[in-house]
Amino acid sequence: MTDNRITLAGAGLVGSLLAVFLAKRGYQVGIFERRPDMRRTDISAGRSINLALANRGIRALEAVGLMEEVNKLLLPMRGRMVHDLQGNSNFQAYGQKPHEVIYSVSRAELNKLMLNAAEQSGRVKIHFEHQVTGLDLDSNRLSVSGPDGQSREHPFNRIIGTDGAGSAVREALMAKAGRYNKEEPLGHCYKELCIPPGPNGSFQIAKDALHIWPRGGFMLIALPNLDGSFTVTLFMPNQGDISFGSIDTADKLDSFFSTYFADLKALIPNLQQEYFDNPTSRLATVRCAPWHYQDKALLLGDAAHAVVPFHGQGMNCGFEDALDFSKVLDEEQDWARIFEKTENLRFANGNAIADMAIENYLEMRDSVLQSDYLLKKQIAFKLEQWFPERFTPRYAMVMFHHLPYAEAQRLGEIHKKILAQLAEGVSSAEQLDKTQAESVLASAGL
Ligand SMILES: Cc1cc2nc3c(=O)[nH]c(=O)nc-3n(C[C@H](O)[C@H](O)[C@H](O)COP(=O)(O)OP(=O)(O)OC[C@H]3O[C@@H](n4cnc5c(N)ncnc54)[C@H](O)[C@@H]3O)c2cc1C
Structure with a gap:
């Protein structure tokens, strides 16, 4: 078996993109995917299910040259249209710059596009209707159940688990070397x-x-x-x-x-x-450690860090995993080091977006109607206008920027205190005093 062969479990959103990244670097990729080929079978039961694609995901798609095609699938969403109980609606922009929009995209169409790109590379072979059922990390053998229901063993030299929140690869990795494996409903x-x-x-x-x-x-x-x-x-x-x-x-x-x-x-x-x-x-959050085992196995996407969907970042984060992994591949030769470095780069970020996604549920289902929330949002926009180098609202840091999620979370906690202080005694951002706001930022270390 040559060293440029990589096995993936799961050809969902992250697995199919990862396959494109790997193929572009000359690897031969074999993927076992549990479901039938969605390009030939309607597995959506007639429903059109969509997702929000944001800058982090776009950057990864750009890195493999797919954005021109993906653009044809996108519908921009500039903000939230909040509908109250009385039937009134109120538009709240996500950001204040023209490019600060997110995009609605069909999950199936995006997945199909990436499956095509992976196969067109000539380096990716996808085995549909093949479910990974077990993994022996000592003998490097996978158990896979095929369309005939028969289980067969397949050798691998390294495997990446992109098999989603219920990952079979994660279960095997945890059984072998897990420190913790938590599903938080x-x-x-x-x-x-x-x-x-x-x-x-x-x-x-x-x-x-x-x-x-x-x-x-x-x-x-x-x-x-x-x-x-x-x-x-x-x-x-x-x-x-x-x-x-x-x-x-x-x-x-x-x-x-x-x-x-x-x-x-x-x-x-x-x-x-x-x-x-x-x-x-x-809906549940998955947190586990470690994400890799020696030079044999690595988890990426939901398999490593399933998050609740309220920040619209699960796929975006998984795409960023694939992008960061590809950068590590360009820097390192040794596979144990590649897996370890990827985990080190992504681990804290996976946890940070998991926390922020849970927080955002409360914001979406409740706070968006409250005057205190709306005032703080106005103040945050005002601070960004006055001090663009020093203050970017947390939502924008997560959705429109690329700084690590963990850093966005850390700054967001500082922002909460600043916004609470500046909101005291004012009913509109127009009543703020710029000099006073500057000194509040400075004393918070920004
Ligand atoms: C309601 C909802 C809304 C969401 N909205 C957004 C959003 O707006 N924006 C966003 O960024 N994210 C969103 N997400 C999150 C996003 O769906 C996930 O983060 C993303 O699908 C993760 O991709 P993945 O490839 O890691 O996992 P998946 O998409 O789950 O793909 C896993 C693949 O592995 C296959 N598989 C599973 N087990 C096996 C096995 N044992 N053997 C072989 N194959 C296997 C599956 O069939 C599947 O094809 C949302 C999630 C939900 C539930």
């Missing part, structure tokens, strides 16, 4: 619904925003699709008064939507069918 689940296109493929609500219906303990969001539809996601506790557990009949669903999402109800014609037919899926 959020206690809330999600369900996808759909606003279909209007007449002639028109959008029934503003297409350039991520829509949110924040309701305190639960919320709905909607992201646009190119065909004029919106993918709607309902996030709600699993149990309790208002929960997936309690809303279990057509009457309860009808009255729940009439009470909390009256404006939206008319836009989801198949509400009842979709609510009861579509799966209710769990």
Whole structure:
């Protein structure tokens, strides 16, 4: 077996991009993917599921020359359209610069594009309907169950687990050398619904925003699709008064939507069918260590650090994993060192975005309607205008910049204190005094 062969488990978003990075560096890549080939089988059950792509993900796609193609799949979202209980809507821009937008993209179309790019390299062979079921890290053998249901053993010289939140590679790595392997359930689940296109493929609500219906303990969001539809996601506790557990009949669903999402109800014609037919899926954060074993195995993407989706960064972070890994490949020869260095670069960042994503759930489902939150957001924008070299709002650091997530988190904690101090005694950012603001920044060390 030559040393330029690499095995991946999982050809999802991160695995397919990673394969492109590896192929561009001359590696021969074999991927075992559990699902059938999504380019030939409709595995989305007719639903169009989308994601927010932001700068970190874009930078990785640019690095492999895919952005020109990906651009054709994108719909820009300039901010949040917040819908209150009375049916009013209020647009909150994500940033104050023209490029500070995020993009809605179809998960399946993006994945297909990257699968094509990987295969077109001539160096990547994807074995669909092949599920990794076990991994022996002493003898370098993989157990893989094929389409005929038979389990076979495959030798590997190194494997990267890009097999998502329920990673089989992670389980094997943890069994061999794990320090910890924690799945922290959020206690809330999600369900996808759909606003279909209007007449002639028109959008029934503003297409350039991520829509949110924040309701305190639960919320709905909607992201646009190119065909004029919106993918709607309902996030709600699993149990309790208002929960997936309690809303279990057509009457309860009808009255729940009439009470909390009256404006939206008319836009989801198949509400009842979709609510009861579509799966209710769990949300959890995965934290584990280590992410690698000797020069044999490494975890990347959700396999290493699944995060809850409220910062729209899980895929973006996984793409940044792939980009950073490729840079390490350019710097190092020794595989144990390559894996170790990649883990060292990414580990704290995976944890930081996991924490910030949980925090953002509260912000999205609750704070976005509160005057204190809106005032602090205004103040943050004002500080950025006055002191662009010294202050970038945390949301922008995560979504539009490339500084490490852990650094964005650290600065964000300092920002919280600054914003609390400056918000005292003012009702608008226009009442701030620039000299006073400067001294508050300086005393916080910024
Ligand atoms: C509701 C929701 C909304 C989200 N929104 C966003 C967003 O807006 N922006 C964002 O950046 N992120 C978002 N995310 C997160 C994003 O979906 C994940 O971070 C991303 O899919 C991770 O990619 P991955 O390749 O690591 O894992 P996955 O996409 O899960 O891919 C794993 C692949 O491995 C395969 N596989 C699994 N087990 C095996 C096995 N044993 N053998 C072989 N193959 C296997 C799977 O079939 C799959 O193809 C969202 C997540 C959810 C749940």
